[in-house]
Amino acid sequence: MNKKYQYVITNPPYGSGTIKANTEAISTNRTEIAFICKVIDLLEIGGKACIITPDGVLENPSYKKLRREILEKCEVYAIVSLPKFAFAPYTKEKTYALFIKKRSNTITKIQDKPVWMYIIDNDGLANSDKRFPTKLRNNRNGWMHDEISGWVSTDGIEMPGVLEKRWLTFDDSETKSNWIDEKGIVQTARKGGNIDIERITSDNYETLLPEYYLRPYSPHYINEEEFANELKKIDDEMRRVLSEIS
Incomplete structure (x- = not known):
C-alpha cells in the first residue's frame, strides 16, 4: 500500500546509508537525500513537509539537479537557517528547515x-556547543535572545515569538535588522526576505542557501603597502624566534 500524507515533519539522519535516492536527478546513498526524495514521494498533491537538512543539500554543486527537481515537483515556500549549534551536542553540523x-x-x-528565506540567529541558548540558556529579557518581559519562543508580557498578554510574527511576510532588504546577541551586544545584518525564483535559477548552481542571498560574503582585499607590512611582521617574528633558539 502506497499511502500518501498531507503533512510530513522529519529530521532525517545524515551520512552514507544503504538506501539509494529514488530520483532521476541524482544517484547517491546519502541518507539525507534519500529521505527528501522519499518525503516528496509520500506527500499527496498539495501536501506539505518540513525537513531538517544539512547545508550541503542546499549548496553543494553536485546536488544542483536535485535542487532543480525539487523546484519542479514542489513549491519551496520557505527555508529557515537554524543556529549552527541548534542540535549540539548530538551534531554540530549547520542545518536548515x-x-x-x-x-x-x-x-x-x-x-x-519566490522563496522566503530567514536566518535564526538566536534560539534562547548560547551560540556554542555548551548551549546554556541565556534568559535575556527586555523591560516588557520579552525575549531578547530567542526568536522562536512566545512570551507573556508584564501586562499578562500572550505575545508571539519573532519568527511567528515575521513568518513569510518579513523582508528587511531595505533596512537591515538589529538584535541582541547572547552577550548583550547589538548586531546588525539582514535576516529575512523573499528571493525571486529568477535570481535562484540564474545562479550557476541554483543555490538555496539563505546566507548566500541575505548575507553574501564580501572579501577584503589588502593593498600592496598592507601586504608588505604583513610580510615584514612575519619576517621580524621569524628572526626573533631564530635568535632565541640559536
Whole structure:
C-alpha cells in the first residue's frame, strides 16, 4: 500500500546509508537525500513537509539537479537557517528547515513564486556547543535572545515569538535588522526576505542557501603597502624566534 500524507515533519539522519535516492536527478546513498526524495514521494498533491537538512543539500554543486527537481515537483515556500549549534551536542553540523508543498508527481515547470528565506540567529541558548540558556529579557518581559519562543508580557498578554510574527511576510532588504546577541551586544545584518525564483535559477548552481542571498560574503582585499607590512611582521617574528633558539 502506497499511502500518501498531507503533512510530513522529519529530521532525517545524515551520512552514507544503504538506501539509494529514488530520483532521476541524482544517484547517491546519502541518507539525507534519500529521505527528501522519499518525503516528496509520500506527500499527496498539495501536501506539505518540513525537513531538517544539512547545508550541503542546499549548496553543494553536485546536488544542483536535485535542487532543480525539487523546484519542479514542489513549491519551496520557505527555508529557515537554524543556529549552527541548534542540535549540539548530538551534531554540530549547520542545518536548515526546508518547507515544501508538493505540486506534481512528475517533472513539471519550475515554480514561479519566490522563496522566503530567514536566518535564526538566536534560539534562547548560547551560540556554542555548551548551549546554556541565556534568559535575556527586555523591560516588557520579552525575549531578547530567542526568536522562536512566545512570551507573556508584564501586562499578562500572550505575545508571539519573532519568527511567528515575521513568518513569510518579513523582508528587511531595505533596512537591515538589529538584535541582541547572547552577550548583550547589538548586531546588525539582514535576516529575512523573499528571493525571486529568477535570481535562484540564474545562479550557476541554483543555490538555496539563505546566507548566500541575505548575507553574501564580501572579501577584503589588502593593498600592496598592507601586504608588505604583513610580510615584514612575519619576517621580524621569524628572526626573533631564530635568535632565541640559536
